[in-house]
Amino acid sequence: xxxxxxxxxxxxxxxxxxxxxxxxxxxxxxxxxxxxxxxxxxxxxxxxxxxxxxxxxxxxxxxxxxxxxxxxxxxxxxxxxxxxxxxxxxxxxxxxxxxxxxxxxxxxxxxxxxxxxxxxxxxxxxxxxxxxxxxxxxxxxxxxxxxxxxxxxxxxxxxxxxxxxxxxxxxxxxxxxxxxxxxxxxxxxxxxxxxxxxxxxxxxxxxxxxxxxxxxxxxxxxxxxxxxxxxxxxxxxxxxxxxxxxxxxxxxxxxxxxxxxxxxxxxxxxxxxxxxxxxxxxxxxxxxxxxxxxxxxxxxxxxxxxxxxxxxxxxxxxxxxxxxxxxxxxxxxxxxxxxxxxxxxxxxxxxxxxxxxxxxxxxxxxxxxxxxxxxxxxxxxxx
Numbered sequence: 001x002x003x004x005x006x007x008x009x010x011x012x013x014x015x016x017x018x019x020x021x022x023x024x025x026x027x028x029x030x031x032x033x034x035x036x037x038x039x040x041x042x043x044x045x046x047x048x049x050x051x052x053x054x055x056x057x058x059x060x061x062x063x064x065x066x067x068x069x070x071x072x073x074x075x076x077x078x079x080x081x082x083x084x085x086x087x088x089x090x091x092x093x094x095x096x097x098x099x100x101x102x103x104x105x106x107x108x109x110x111x112x113x114x115x116x117x118x119x120x121x122x123x124x125x126x127x128x129x130x131x132x133x134x135x136x137x138x139x140x141x142x143x144x145x146x147x148x149x150x151x152x153x154x155x156x157x158x159x160x161x162x163x164x165x166x167x168x169x170x171x172x173x174x175x176x177x178x179x180x181x182x183x184x185x186x187x188x189x190x191x192x193x194x195x196x197x198x199x200x201x202x203x204x205x206x207x208x209x210x211x212x213x214x215x216x217x218x219x220x221x222x223x224x225x226x227x228x229x230x231x232x233x234x235x236x237x238x239x240x241x242x243x244x245x246x247x248x249x250x251x252x253x254x255x256x257x258x259x260x261x262x263x264x265x266x267x268x269x270x271x272x273x274x275x276x277x278x279x280x281x282x283x284x285x286x287x288x289x290x291x292x293x294x295x296x297x298x299x300x301x302x303x304x305x306x307x308x309x310x311x312x313x314x315x316x317x318x319x320x321x322x323x324x325x326x327x328x329x330x331x332x333x334x335x336x337x338x339x340x341x342x343x344x345x346x347x348x349x350x351x352x353x354x355x356x357x358x359x360x361x362x363x364x365x366x367x368x369x370x371x372x373x374x375x376x377x378x379x380x381x382x383x
Contacts (some may be wrong), residue, residue: 003030003347019091024333028338061350065356123195135163142200167199
């Protein structure tokens, strides 16, 4: 495998949301990640119809072993893999892995150098640790959900970017890599407890700092970066499409006024919040006079800090994204390419997602299982 994590071996206990996202990030960077899928149909009664298909983008780049962990032989096979791994990733509620006999104490006893990565919504401890929840709940508890959206409506769900992926999966991947680096010095593994409540709060570090300094109000749409400032917002164009303006610095704002032909002295009072509602109206009226493409021809690539608001069909086709190959096509499915970029150890294009259990026998053979032991697992319906 190519990439900066080539040689790192990871066992992923398949779940949804942040855990597979973290595993995808590690696999994208060259780690060998083996997915332990549940034996059976993982998509049954699931609200996520892409699971187990070529559209399951977060499953890309790794092989799948389907095990029946309810059987002792299945748990034993999983432990044999964990004994050889650098990292284990799991995203179940606290206690689930312990009840399977695959908790941190069991695994670290067999593999003292193991980094045991756990991601949950509420964390491994605390009053809510055993409560059910989803991304929106964890972001709500962090203070970040309240801070998002327009003042005259309830806070909107920010997709599941802040909790599942930014505050959960990325924090897990970061924590795991940190712990692997430390284990290579100390010879000792440890547990990484990635909680989406913690991660979402950490993503709000700047806002909490501004709040402490008195520079961030508790009112949504009343601050510089939350749609309150008329020069940092999105606007509708005459064709119903949108543009994004981020002209914060004085030179960028001056360029915006010059290129759009605005000379009203009111624009010079842009830091006075009392004028923000009127300035919003002025900009809304301005951008409604042309189509998005017309604004792109005038403003894109200038010092205005401008971009068109693209949908998921448009983004991969944009010339900048195309030039940087920000998106790749794998088995006919357009998806984001691995990131970030590396000058010397560039990762390869990820492989097609494996269907659950498609690689069971090959994985076991590669990880030291004999043909006889694989046959016994097959006959026992463990794989």
